[in-house]
Amino acid sequence: QVHLVESGGGLVQPGGSLRLSCQASGSADTLFRMGWFRQAPGKQREVVATLTTDDYQDIPPSVRGRFTISRDFAKNSVYLQMNNLKPDDTAVYYCNAMRWLGDSNSWGQGTQVTVSS
Numbered sequence: 734q735v736h737l738v739e740s741g742g743g744l745v746q747p748g749g750s751l752r753l754s755c756q757a758s759g760s761a762d763t764l765f766r767m768g769w770f771r772q773a774p775g776k777q778r779e780v781v782a783t784l785t786t787d788d789y790q791d792i793p794p795s796v797r798g799r800f801t802i803s804r805d806f807a808k809n810s811v812y813l814q815m816n817n818l819k820p821d822d823t824a825v826y827y828c829n830a831m832r833w834l835g836d837s838n839s840w841g842q843g844t845q846v847t848v849s850s
Contacts, residue, residue, distance in 0.1 A: 742844030
């Protein structure tokens with residue numbers, strides 16, 4: 734597994750924007766998949782956005798058009814630009830990585846995103 738460190742969470746008003754960053758370490762190779770999941774209180778962890786080295790994106794309808802994922806493949810880092818945030822986006826956001834297809838998941842420690850007026 735790899736070590737993942739997130740940054741960029743915080744408190745924002747509805748309609749605002751935040752950018753999350755995640756840096757991986759412990760892998761000399763480009764990670765196959767990197768992305769973001771989130772978990773709200775009392776709910777299961779859910780995918781927010783993932784991006785593979787063959788450019789496949791998994792972005793659910795709930796955030797599509799508002800959230801954008803990007804990667805720096807050379808640095809093994811991943812970013813999540815979140816626009817038009819809604820109170821339902823409030824959750825702990827976790828960085829996720831997979832070294833190759835079928836590998837076990839690596840997780841960051843999580844960063845809190847709170848959308849509230």
